[in-house]
Amino acid sequence: MEKRQRHRYVATYMILALLMSLIGRLSSLSVTVNDVECVYEYVIYEGDTVSGNFVVVDHDIFWNTDHPGIDFTVTSPAGNVVHTVKGTSGDKFEFKSPRSGMYKFCFNNPYSTPETVSFYIHVGHIPNEHNLAKDEHLDPINVKIAELREALESVVSEQKYLRARDTRHRHILESNWDDENFGSYTKIPQFFEAPGCNAVQLVKNDREGEEMLAVFDKSVAKAPEALQSPQTESACALKNGLLANHFSSVHPGSVTVNLGSSGVIAYSLNRQNPLLPRLFAVVDDIFCLFQGHIENVALLKQQYGLNKTANEVIIVIEAYRTLRDRGPYPADQVVRDIQGKFAFILYDSSSKNAFLASDADGSVPFFWGTDSEGHLVLSDDVEIVKKGCGKSFAPFPKACFFTSSGGLRSFEHPMNELKPVPRVDSSGQVCGSTFKVDAETKKETGMPRVGSAANWSTNL
Known part of the structure; x- marks a missing residue:
């Protein structure tokens, strides 16, 4: 028995040692790009897989003007361009090295304002049949271990990419707290009772957490009567910031957006599901919290005339603006055009309208309910909803959307009642x-009767 255990320990040690010996070289660094900045990496073997990603994480003007984005170019030891990307805020890359030698990775920033880029690169080597034939000591199991290691490395690379994107979005939000850039939005040290506030206010909690929350006053979003349970023990979710404070305590690291008398939005970008990332943006007094991913991003960017740097949350905001300003346009068609796994919460502070939706399969956990005062509560955390609504809650219906003026509707069957x-x-x-x-x-x-009003949001 002891001999078998010793053999297992020895085998485990040998496998770990082999993994360590086969680990490809990787580098993770931060690059400040003023004009052209280059990073060099030596690739030992021809045919090795070179992969990585980069994200502009710190930016002075990147999101405030029509910045064309940065260019990224990879040059081989022979001087040939093996990979290039133009005008982007971040991307992933992967290519097979045409030869061994020193490779050059260059970032070009067309503006004089420095941009900080998070850059991650990995050089992976998997022995092939030719290597096995040349080296009689190289066991085929080593190849399998190397393949497994590379598969794990791809997961690590994806996590680093998402983490860098999270950092970028947090920097965007923090830069918006500058009164000179954010106008009427005020930085405050603690959460105030929403009904007593007259201006939109932002609060940052310096602890870690995840999830999302929105509470809307009944004047903004009237909850369906059927959500109200006859056996409820709910509280007033907005009174003294009850639910927002609870959210911050349960999910530290959260950011709270106080919408004044209209309600509150809270979220965190930490420790996300890499398959269903969470994004937040504010554009022209439109606040949007998006979770998930959109599959037809390129098509929607073209449809709404957006630039290359636009992401999912910006697409949703622009889709809403199209509904609001260029109607009449069927809201069900707008949501139906979004293909993917998603749930989003949007609030337009200029018209005091809410716009919510979930994809056809209900891929993102999304719950809604009503508190004792009839305020609408939404979250991807069912326990948070229970805290504010008691038993007056339910999963948000699949393939449905909700607007302040039109209530709950199905975007797959817009002609049918719910x-x-x-x-x-x-x-x-x-x-x-x-x-x-x-x-x-x-x-x-x-x-529909066509009037002279430019704002069609009341007909959404």
Whole structure:
């Protein structure tokens, strides 16, 4: 028995040692780009896989003007360009080295304002059949271990890329706290009671956390009556910042956006699901919190005339602006055009309108409910919703969207009514209803009357 255990320990040690010997070289660094800055990396073997990513994480003017983005170019030892990207705020790259030698990775910033770039590079080597034939001591299992190591490395690289993107978004938000750049948005040291505030205020909590939360006053978003449970023990989610304070204590590191008398939004960009990242942006008094990913990003950028640096949350904001300013345009079509896994919460402070949606499969956890005062509560954390709503909550319906003026609708079946279906929990108590498409009930439709008003948000 002891001999078998010793053999297992020896085998484990040998595998670990082999992994260490096969680990490819990797580098992670920060580069300040004033004009042209280059990083050099030596690749030992021809055919090795060179991969990595870069993100502009610190920027003085990158998001405040029509900055063309930075250029990224990789040059081989022979002077040939093996990879190039133009006008971007970040990207991933991967290529097979055409030969061994010193490779040059250059960033070009067309503006004189310095940009800080988070740069990660990995050189991976997997022995092939030719190596096995030349080296009789190289066991085929070594190749399998190297392949496994490279697969793990790709996961690490993706995590570093998402972490750099998170840093960039946090820097964007923190730069917005500058009164000169953010106008009426005020930096304050603590959370104030929302109904008593007259201006939009931002609060940053310096602890770590995750999740998202929004609470809207009933004057902004009236919750469906069917969400209200007859057996509820809910509180007022907005009173004295009750739910926002609880959110910050449970999910440290969160950022709280106080919307004055309209409500509150809170979120964190830390420790995210890499497959369903969370993004936040503010554009022209429109606040948007997005979680997930959009598959047809390129098509939507073209459709809405956005530049290369636009991400998912910017696409949603622009889609809403199109609805608001260039209508009448069917809101169900706008949401249906977004392909992917997502949930988003949008608030327009200029018109006091809310716009919410979840994808057709309900891929992102998303719950909504109503508190004792009829305020609408939304979060991807069911326990947070229970804290504010008691039993008056339910999962947000799949393939549906909600607007302040139009209420809850299905974007897959916009001509059909939605009917509430009561829910009963494990203890037999009635909870807030879910909503299903009623195939037998059609909505009344008619030709929309075109008026002179430029704002169509009341018809969303």
